[in-house]
Amino acid sequence: MRVGVCRARRGRPRPAVLGRGARAAQFAGRAAAAAAIRTAVLPFTAADGSVAMRNTFRWTSAVKERP
Numbered sequence: 001m002r003v004g005v006c007r008a009r010r011g012r013p014r015p016a017v018l019g020r021g022a023r024a025a026q027f028a029g030r031a032a033a034a035a036a037i038r039t040a041v042l043p044f045t046a047a048d049g050s051v052a053m054r055n056t057f058r059w060t061s062a063v064k065e066r067p
Helices: 020-028 030-040
Strands: 005-007 013-015
Touching: 020 030
Parallel strands: none
Antiparallel strands: 005 013
């Protein structure tokens, strides 16, 4: 199945990568995917309708010392 083409280095075509929401809409239909997303964000929805998901990201960087 071909969903799109992404022009990578030197103009060579490469399959486009779909996010989870786009893939769900492609297979289940836009209405079903939108309904599922609306249901999933309910716990994160404020009274004014805004959605806030607070995430914590941690990362580590290291350098291997040469002997």
